[in-house]
Structure formats: structure tokens, C-alpha cells
Amino acid sequence: MTMQSILGNFALILFVLMVVTGIIWVLDVFVLSKQRRAAADRALAEYDARTAKLTADGIRLDTQQNAREKLEAEHLRQPTWIEYSGSFFPVIALVFVLRSFLFEPFKIPSSSMVPTLLVGDLILVNKFTYGIRLPIINQKIVQLNDPQRGDVMVFKYPMDTSQDYIKRVVGVPGDKITYEGKKLTVNGKPVSYAQQDDYLDDESLVYKKQFKENLTGVEHRILNDDRAPTLNLGDVREFPNKEACTYTNEGFTCTVPAGNYFMMGDNRDNSADSRYWGFVPDKNIVGKAVAVWMNLSNPRRIGGIQ
Template sequence: MNFALILLILLLVSGAVWAADAFFFRKRRAVDASEPWWVEYGASFFPVILVVFVLRSFIVEPFKIPSGSMIPTLLVGDFILVNKYTYGIRLPVANLKIIDINSPQRGDVMVFRYPEDPSLDYIKRVIGIPGDKVAYQNKKLTINGLPVPLEEVEDYLHPERLYYSEQFIEKLGDEGHRVLNDRDAPAFIPHPAQFPNRGNCTYNSVGVICTVPPGEYFVMGDNRDNSRDSRFWGFVPEENIVGKAFFIWLNFSDFKRIGSFG
């Protein structure tokens, strides 16, 4: 369901009703006459829909985390807010950038339209920016020939499934974040897709090496052995970007997560 398109249609319809009443029908009604039901409802909904549309399209948008690919940073059931203007102002529905502000940086948690099905929104961490050479070999990350700092910490217990994953603090840029690896998961990437610019990637028995094309990004989930990401389906084009995730505003299963990020 394209909620942005539905919201735009509702805005246009309610706005047309409000304008028609304000500039035409109201002048022709008797002073003591009541408003027709379609005017009462349509015109009263217009300012509410307008506020929601502006907030959601240009400022922040809520999302719910549907899968465990970003564990332990984001858990299934987290409701998050996404900053819609950090990476530039875009036209609603068309997602066409009209004002350039910033570009995604390594380490950002980014929401984007899934390249294989743009009707779906995905969330992953930005690993490689245009021009980077990203190597994920034997579950170790290297960018432009430099190993990404990795500090091993205590194992992570998955409460729902009652098993442990190896846990590390990975540092991209100035900030560290936690990532998980499963000891028994293979290092190679099974069945990668035939995605655009696949020639920029080399697959081997211990992982993948990719050079990120101009205007595209390489992303990965923090739950490294349980995430289908750029290693499998390729790069995220700039035009698919939705925004930067920054805040957990609700989790019905764990209220302590409210106000945090990871």
C-alpha cells in the first residue's frame, strides 16, 4: 500500500472541498443555513490532513521494524522515527530530490525503497558510499583497504529463540555500533542476485568485494548472518533513499526502549 499516495489524494480531495466551499458555495448559502455534510467533513479534515502530509513528507515519518536484520541495534516491534530532510528535500510520492542538503555517511542507519521492489521500505546501515571499495571477507569488514575496527564483547542472547551470537563493537566513523555473527553460519554469500552493476562485485568462498558505483550505496544489516542486504541484491540508488532513522518512539514489548536507539 502506497500510503504517501493515498494521503496525497485525500489532501487534494479535502482541499478541493474546502476551496469550493470557501470561494463559491458559502457565499450562496443563507446566513442561518447549516453546512452540507460533505462540506462539514471535507473542509474540517483538510487542515488535519495537510499537517500530517507536511510532517510525514518533509520532516519525520514513522516506521515499524518488521524483521531481525538490524538486531541488536533495532528489535522486531520497535517503532522508529525517520528524518526526511537530512539527506535532502524530496517531492512526495515521486521521491525526487529538489533540495540537496547532506549525503548518507558510513554508519548511518538508513531507510530506503528496496531496489528489487520499490513498494517496500527497508532499513539497513550504510557501509560504503560512492567510490568505496568494500570487502566483507571471513566476516571481517574492510573499506578502501583499511580494516574497520572491531572489538569483541559478550555474546548476545536472542530471547525469542534462546541461542547466542557473537557480538562485536564495530566502528564506522566516530561512532561505534553493535553487530552480530553466528559461529556456525558460512562466510560465503549464497545465491546473490543479478543486480545492476553486479560487475562491480567479486564473490568468493569467504564473502564478497564490491566497488560502490557513483550515486549508489552499499548497506548491510547489523545482524550480519541474518540479513539480506547489498551482499545479496546489490546497491541502493540515491533516488531510493527515504531518510535517516534516529529515534525509537515506541515498543509495546519493552517500554524501556522508548527514547533510545539501540
């Protein structure tokens, strides 16, 4: 499932705007404002000299009392482009910092994480829980926590890092993941499933089997479609470390390489994920999805993500 942020390349756009408005703000504070002050002082000195001469010559001036103040204000007034830059810079800088290092908003455009996340959900992604990364280049500079099985994680799609994907972490480095008969086994231990009421898929208007999956202690709901096979072998692509996986008509077994993660969508038969395009390297991690903050068509969706 592809998932785009509110604007494509928004982080880069925001960074450029911050730099441009910041340069203008600094230039105004340290150079242009002083030039305007000097120009105002010269104009006031000329005004005072002219007024004094006319008064000495016995010429009565019929001027407004605040003419001097208006003259000064006119010379000190910021040009519109500088005024707007100075106003926008702190706002843009704050948004950039919050979005780059704390929380970033995303919108869910497809159904591969149903029933956990629905199309149209606006979610918040914690950018620092897995470590602090430099914006734009996504380079980790401070290591904090590692992704855990069951986490709902946003990452750069390994086949096209310009796209953001969201899936659930099923395997961490070193795990042996087996998926057969539409059921997971992690390190030789079968994952437990409790059947729930069937789920009506809003897109296909077809009921799907719904289960509560206990992924090594993390409970969440998944969907299975009886009409779909366990795995579409024809959709499996070439990917790095593919030799760590064995595929059969019944499913597959993969051992997760160091520094990588195995991701799957909760809508198991409607998700293009690690089963088909491989592992997610640590360098591709964006953050952990933590909350739905809005769904315009369903406000009751607001809340945490399980």
C-alpha cells in the same frame, strides 16, 4: 529485512485525501458559502415581507423571538459532508507535510538490524537530512547532506521499490568494501571489533557472538552466528553494477559506484542486504532513522539510534 510503513501506500492515500478535502474546502469558501448566504438573504427578505404584510393586515403573529435567527442559521448551515471536509483538510494537510518533508514513522517487522533495532520498534525517519524530495515520486529537488558510513538509513528496496528497507550504510560512492571472515575492510583499512557479551536471540533462542564495530569512527553493535557461513553464494542475485564486485567462497570485494551506497544489516548472518542484491541508488533513499519513539512490548526502547 522488509519494513512497511504504518499503512501500505499511505503517502498516496494521504495525498488523495488532502486534494479531495482541499478542493471541497476551497469550493465552499469561494462558491458554496456565498450561495448559502444568498439563499439565506432571500429567505430572510421573504420572511420580513410576510411578517410586515400580516402585521399591516392586523394579524398578530405568535412566533418565537428567535425565529428569524433560526431561519438564517438553517440556510447557512454547512452540509455534513462539507463540514467534515473543512474540518479534516487542515489536519490532513499538516500530517501530509510533516510526514513527507520532516519525519515519517515506520515499524520494524524483522530482526536484520538486531541488536540496534528490535522487532516492534516504532522509529522516526528524518526525511530532510539527505535532501528535500517530492512526496509520492521521491524525486530530490534540494540537495543537503550525503549519507555517511554508519548511518542507519531507510530506502526503497532496489528489487521492489514498493517495499521500504532499513540497513546501515557501510560503503559510500567510491569506497572499496571487502568482507571476509565476517569482518569488514573499508578502502584497505580493517574495521576494528571489540568483543562483547554474547547476545541471546529472542527469535531463535540461540546465543550469538556480539561485537562493537568501529565503522570509520561510528561505533555500533553487530551480531555474528558461528553456525552460518560468511556468505551464501547461492543467494547472490543479479543486480546493476554487479561487475564492480568479486565473490569467492571466503567473502567478496565491491567498489561502490557513483551515486550508490552499500548497505548491511547489523545482524550480519540474518540480513538480506547489498551482499546479495546489490547497491542502493541515491534515488531510492527515503531518510535517516534517528529515534525509537515507542515499542509497545518494551517501552524502555525509546531513545536515539546509534
